[in-house]
Amino acid sequence: MRFYVTTPIYYVNAEPHLGHAYTTIAADILARFHRQKGDDVFFLTGTDEHGNKIAQAAADRGVTPRQHVDELAAKFKDLTRRLNVTNDFFIRTTDPEHERYVQAFVEKLRAAGDIEKRAYGGLYCTACEGFWYERELVDGKCPDHGIEPTWLEEENYYFKLSAYQDRLSALFRAAPGWVRPKSRYNEALSFIEQGLEDISISRSTLKWGIPVPWDQEQVVYVWIDALVNYLSALTYARPGEDLSRYWPATVHLMAKEILKFHAVIWPAMLMSAGYDLPESEFIHGFLLMGGEKMSKTRGNVLDPFAVMDTYGIDALRYYLFREISFGQDGVISLEGFEGRYNSELANELGNLVSRTASMIAKYRDGRIPVGDGPQAGELAALAAAGEAMVAACTAHLDAVEISPALESVWEFVRRLNRLVEEEAPWKLAKDEAQAGRLDAVLHSLAAGLRLVALALYPVVPDTALEILRRLGQPHGDGDVLLAGATWHGLAPAAVEQAPPLFPRIENGA
RNA sequence: GGCGGCGUAGCUCAGCUGGUCAGAGCAGCGGAAUCAUAAUCCGCUUGUCGUAGGUUCGAGUCCUACCGCCGCUACCA
Numbered sequence A: 001m002r003f004y005v006t007t008p009i010y011y012v013n014a015e016p017h018l019g020h021a022y023t024t025i026a027a028d029i030l031a032r033f034h035r036q037k038g039d040d041v042f043f044l045t046g047t048d049e050h051g052n053k054i055a056q057a058a059a060d061r062g063v064t065p066r067q068h069v070d071e072l073a074a075k076f077k078d079l080t081r082r083l084n085v086t087n088d089f090f091i092r093t094t095d096p097e098h099e100r101y102v103q104a105f106v107e108k109l110r111a112a113g114d115i116e117k118r119a120y121g122g123l124y125c126t127a128c129e130g131f132w133y134e135r136e137l138v139d140g141k142c143p144d145h146g147i148e149p150t151w152l153e154e155e156n157y158y159f160k161l162s163a164y165q166d167r168l169s170a171l172f173r174a175a176p177g178w179v180r181p182k183s184r185y186n187e188a189l190s191f192i193e194q195g196l197e198d199i200s201i202s203r204s205t206l207k208w209g210i211p212v213p214w215d216q217e218q219v220v221y222v223w224i225d226a227l228v229n230y231l232s233a234l235t236y237a238r239p240g241e242d243l244s245r246y247w248p249a250t251v252h253l254m255a256k257e258i259l260k261f262h263a264v265i266w267p268a269m270l271m272s273a274g275y276d277l278p279e280s281e282f283i284h285g286f287l288l289m290g291g292e293k294m295s296k297t298r299g300n301v302l303d304p305f306a307v308m309d310t311y312g313i314d315a316l317r318y319y320l321f322r323e324i325s326f327g328q329d330g331v332i333s334l335e336g337f338e339g340r341y342n343s344e345l346a347n348e349l350g351n352l353v354s355r356t357a358s359m360i361a362k363y364r365d366g367r368i369p370v371g372d373g374p375q376a377g378e379l380a381a382l383a384a385a386g387e388a389m390v391a392a393c394t395a396h397l398d399a400v401e402i403s404p405a406l407e408s409v410w411e412f413v414r415r416l417n418r419l420v421e422e423e424a425p426w427k428l429a430k431d432e433a434q435a436g437r438l439d440a441v442l443h444s445l446a447a448g449l450r451l452v453a454l455a456l457y458p459v460v461p462d463t464a465l466e467i468l469r470r471l472g473q474p475h476g477d478g479d480v481l482l483a484g485a486t487w488h489g490l491a492p493a494a495v496e497q498a499p500p501l502f503p504r505i506e507n508g509a
Numbered sequence B: 001g002g003c004g005g006c007g008u009a010g011c012u013c014a015g016c017u018g019g020u021c022a023g024a025g026c027a028g029c030g031g032a033a034u035c036a037u038a039a040u041c042c043g044c045u046u047g048u049c050g051u052a053g054g055u056u057c058g059a060g061u062c063c064u065a066c067c068g069c070c071g072c073u074a075c076c077a
Helices: A018-036 A052-061 A065-082 A096-111 A161-174 A182-193 A222-227 A229-236 A256-273 A304-311 A313-323 A334-364 A377-398 A402-423 A432-456 A461-470
Strands: A002-011 A040-048 A089-092 A115-125 A130-132 A150-159 A215-220 A251-255 A281-284 A287-289 A330-332
Touching: A002 A018, A018 A040, A018 A065, A018 A251, A018 A281, A018 A287, A018 A313, A018 A377, A040 A065, A040 A222, A040 A229, A052 A065, A065 A089, A089 A229, A096 A115, A096 A215, A096 A222, A096 A229, A096 A256, A150 A215, A150 A256, A161 A182, A161 A256, A182 A256, A215 A222, A222 A229, A222 A256, A251 A256, A256 A281, A304 A313, A304 A334, A313 A330, A313 A334, A313 A402, A313 A461, A330 A334, A334 A402, A334 A432, A334 A461, A377 A402, A377 A432, A402 A432, A432 A461
Parallel strands: A002 A040, A002 A251, A040 A089, A251 A281, A287 A330
Antiparallel strands: A115 A130, A115 A150
16 A cells, blocks of 8 residues: 655744644654555655745845745754654755646646636735735734735736535535544535635745746745645655655645645645545644743743653654644643653653563573463463554554554553563562463563554654664564564564663652 | 534543443552562542533433633635
């Protein structure tokens, strides 16, 4: 199966922040998971670099737009590296190949008869360089600048979005799962059925953009330029390789504020230009800091980059997707992070790895015992439970249910800790007659931990590979295929004792 | 204004098509254990399931109204 996942391309008018990281990590989780399934994966992210705000941001800094976007794009690229994200390509809308593709794309819209030149009149604020609606004005003045806008007319090219209303409705009705979660599907559908108006796709007052091919006085408006990246990237991401097999995209990931562009305008554009439509879109919520106003002096703010540097990227990846139901808004906080980190990563998972390695070292000279024969009671049920955990996790990730996937892994982690208490290997070790049972228990812990590592790999890849390494198992990115995630896939090997995977966060630190 | 969503233990939240649905985790209290990062395991406590009505043999679960919070209501991504 092929799997093409995208993030939105990020607008480089400001520095990267946690919101960007969140979407990108989500895409990485899905990409890694599908590689584990053996799918043919392509994972795209990048930056959106045209438009007024960019030109303005550059001017504010006293640099050229080109300098500005180069610097910011480098920062976004660096973020993907720090997040340990495995994108296959990083697209920039200022790539010449992309620019040419956009021009060809709007030509297709025009050839389809969906482009029309119209005059647009509106109240224009010279300070914002943008139009306002009358109802948006405060006392007849621009709410941002407090100055009175002037009437201005501009000729722009319009895309006949209204002509696609019925086909978009039909698309939604025919494929209820194509936009998820359901609440977003409803939102987009109701938007469509309230009636669609045509939209302008070009600007004449702007220079930092892609010229309309048949009219050099106009540039293509930014969002059309942006959306097309999902297609254009496939034409040049890997020179010499035909990537067209990845289209249509399997899933577009995004936050809710750009739902309409993706769920309404984008499919209409694709219909017009004659492309297949993306198979699905998944819209997630916003991360809310602390619930109350952010306050640095209060010290309750979660600084993702500080967290990342101090506790590692896996801890942050884990927290974001364990704490928040993916698709909904979620409140995050430093307290919440520390709580999850200590109780789950340090106490439950990290400690399980430590105690397992320690017992194998202490009682079996550091080698995982075979002990795989017939077993009684809980031990007998464990293999099935472990494989069921992997299956549940797989089903959840297939449905983009990341938090429930983690929950299913954690139930099993707790079960392994319980097993240690129930079997009390330190007692078995004192009774030579129990040697076989001790072998079975230690073997089961290793086998169980291996499955935990494989299941956890998409979310916390470094941690997963480290667990495998300590267990003496193959531990490369290519060694985590789900096809091998069986109880009996454990190789007899020497385990390594090492410092805590996740050192506890002590109070006041 | 219109459309939609949310309000469940101190905290964060599960609860699909109505009948073990009154739950989980955290926090708190008590106990066991000592392999381990004083980590782990066992047990216990708290709730008018926003308010008031209604439908039903039976409603967090459906309907109505109300209170509170939030999203969308077109050309900034």
